[in-house]
Amino acid sequence: MDSSSSSSFRHSSSACTTAMDNSESLASSRRPSQNRQRRKRPATMRRTSPPSQDRLVIVFITASAIFALVSFTPFLLGHVPTHDENNQHLEGLINTAENRWERLVKELNKDVVQHDSNDNSIIVQSNTDKSLPLARGVAGLPMSQTPALIGAKHGSIQCDNDNYDDLAYWNDPQGDLDVDFVSPFASADTSETRYITFEPDRGGWNNIRMALETVLVFAAATGRTLVLPPNTPFYRLTDQSGKGAKHHGFADFLDLEHPALRNKVKMISMSEFLEREGGGKMFTLPPGQDGKMIKNAADHCFYIAKSNYSCERIYNFLRKEGFVPELQAGHDCLIFDKEHQAAKVEYNDQELLDLLPEEEQEQIKQFCKERKPKFYGSELETVPLIHFQGGEKTHRLLNHFYTFLYFVDDKIDHYYKRFVRDFMHYGDNIFCTAGKIVRALEEDAAKAGGTSFSAMHVRRGDFQYKKVKITAEDWYENTKDIFTDPKEIIYIATDEKDHKFFEPLAKHYNLRFLNDFKEIANLDEIDPNLFGMIDTVIASRGRLFVGTWFSTFTGYINRMRGYNGMSGTTSYYSTPDRKYNTHKWVDPSSILIAREWPTSWVGIDGDVAVHSETDM
Known part of the structure; x- marks a missing residue:
């Protein structure tokens, strides 16, 4: 990780009990379901799952x-x-x-040993009649230090035929503590519903996802009802070929209908919100054609000002009717401190910071760095409608939720990191398709005499960070000491349409691309706008991974690998100056969105913040 900076502020990490030089197989020791058909794997093939920590x-x-x-x-x-x-x-x-x-x-390591639950075992029985551990390799802690796991079960993926539950990195259900958790920041007065509306980020999908995570955590923490924005053409997700759709909503990619999530965050559509509150209860829609056009845009809209379905019409209206916080994730950090929340009414942010105990001041300063600390309270707590103007540069929420929102209580901080891990994952349709390809890659690797596959993310397209947009020859020169087995299959996740670009790499590596599995994964039946998400899941399962610095796509792959318990020493970047950045622990610093940080996944099932991976 970035050696240029090292801070000591409170972020979660772990003193892990397992080592992960290579990801050991969990699935090899699991009992096959009696009700599902499975593709047989060669005996020499090893799954790329993390090892079971409880062993x-x-x-x-x-x-x-x-x-x-x-x-x-x-x-x-x-x-x-x-x-x-x-x-x-x-x-x-x-x-x-x-x-x-x-x-x-x-x-x-030959077999997963099962214990009686009275022995503090972290192996649980899933509903598919096989043992799936809650352990997360280097990201985990012993069961005695993870009370949040009591009552939890390993998540599952519902596919038509094959079983891909081992790809799930989340818990479902969550542990008893998480199920029963009530946010101390939610208002005790439930007589009137308070809302959040927001404008999606205008960048690529992973920028959009990052901003959504922040808004969702804010809604969960404050007890507000989240109003989902109209379906819209997301940037670079407008492929209408085959099963493609021009308009998308978040539910097309994420499982936002999960009952446990809905118990934590109430969500309604924009149409329902306007119908419920737009008749004078909270606000009144404009009369005549203006009001009609706002209603037209409530289900789906375009970023075209003169359209009858203009997104700007509805967002301009919400900006006027709601309270727009002066928050920009790159310039500000939002502090949740229940003990001093009431004081926000009397003091401004700097005055409140100065009143805090010296130790807490230092923690906040270390978290925010050069950004301005702003405290939750006052209008953010009391106004009926908050509108996040995240689609505009001056109010953009382009940051990781865990580097923008600071909960001073470690237990609460870790709760919301588990909340995102367990609920903000891609839907079953994406994981089922990715699962078919992961299995096929494992089988191809076995046939080639190898044990697994590795992966790269080669970002091309419109990437604005030109320094890391390197040639295929440079990709080989910078990775030849990483991929030393000529038999190993290398899966390429990329937005490069012309695969001739990869010919210099193909001279040395055994390459595979998404399109190579078109028939196996029935890709013609899949919305092509999901292909990037499928690529992400596949690359996250590689034995080793080499990504592109400053790419949020690469960043999310690394976070998934972390959720799966894989060590940062199994990931690299494609340029020499950043190559080993994930191999050394540092807390979030410098340009926060340039990468993901292990504070979001390491040790988050525990109650106490720690600051290292012992086997990195």
Whole structure:
């Protein structure tokens, strides 16, 4: 990770109990469902799933018992060793313990050991009659330190035939603590509904997704009803060929209908909002044609000012009727501090910051860096309608939710990081299609004599960060020391339409692209605007991954890999100056959106913020 900066502020990380040089197979030890047909995998093939963390907890306990037994046996037998004997004895004990530890690790890695739930096991029975662990490799903590996992189960993916549950990195259901969690920032007065409306970011999909995560967490934390914007043509997601659609809503990509999510955040459509509140209860729509055109745009709209379905008509109206916070994620950071929330009525943001205990001031300053701290409270707490003007440059929410929203309580901070992990994932249709391709890649790898596949994200297209838009020859020169096995299959996630660009790479690597699996994955039956999301899931499962610096697409792949428990040492960037940035832990700093940061996935099932991956 960025070696140019290192900060000590409170962000979550972990002292993990597992090592992840290569992602060990979880699925190989799972019992196949009796009700699902599975494609048989060659015996030599290894899944690219993270290792089960609870196995090493067992190893630690067992090795500790062995060490204690060997250490105290001489005393129990009445022999107290001399100084020289003691040194020799200690050296022998260390060697014995290390040897036995290694043997136990090798033995336990062959099979996933199941325990009784009374043993603090983090293996649970899923509803598909197979054991799926909640452990997350280097991103996890021992069960004794993760109370949020009690009652949780590994998430599942509903596909027509094959079972791809091992691709799920989320919990469903969440643990008991999360299910019962009530935000301290939500108003106790529920007599009147308070709302949030927002304008989607105007950038590419991952910029749009990042802003949505922020708005969704804000809605969940404040107890407001979230009004979903009209379906609209998202930038670069307007391919209408085949099953393509010009207009999209967030529900086309994300599972926003999940009952547990709806219990946490009330959501309604823009049409329902205007119908419910636009008759004078909260506001009154303009009379005549102006009001009619606002209603026209409520279901779907265009970013064309003169259109009868103009997005600007409805957003201009909401800007006037709602409270527009003066927040820009790149310039500001929003602080949630329940203890001092009421003081926001009497003090401005700087005055309130100065009143805080010195330790908390320092934490906030470390989090915000050069950005201006702004505290939740006052109008943000009381006004009936907040409108985030995120489509405009001056109010853009282009940042990670966890680097813009700061919850001073670690437990609450980790709760919302789990909230995003467990609910803001792609829908089953995307994971089912990606699952077919992941399985096919694993089978191809086995046929080629390998054990797995790796992946690259080669960003081309309209990428504005020209420094990392490099040639195929440079891609090879910068990765040849990473991919040293000529048999290994390299999956390329890319927006480059002309695959002749990759011919210099194909001379050295065994390449695969999404279109190579057109028939296996029935891609003709899929909205082509989902292909980028499918690419993301596939690349996140690679043994190793090389991405493009400053790409939010690459960033999200790395976050998924983190959710899956893969170490940052298995990811790289394509340019020499950034190549090993994910190999060293640093807290978020500098240009925050240039990458994803492990504070969003490491140790978030625990209650206490930690600041390192022990095996990175």
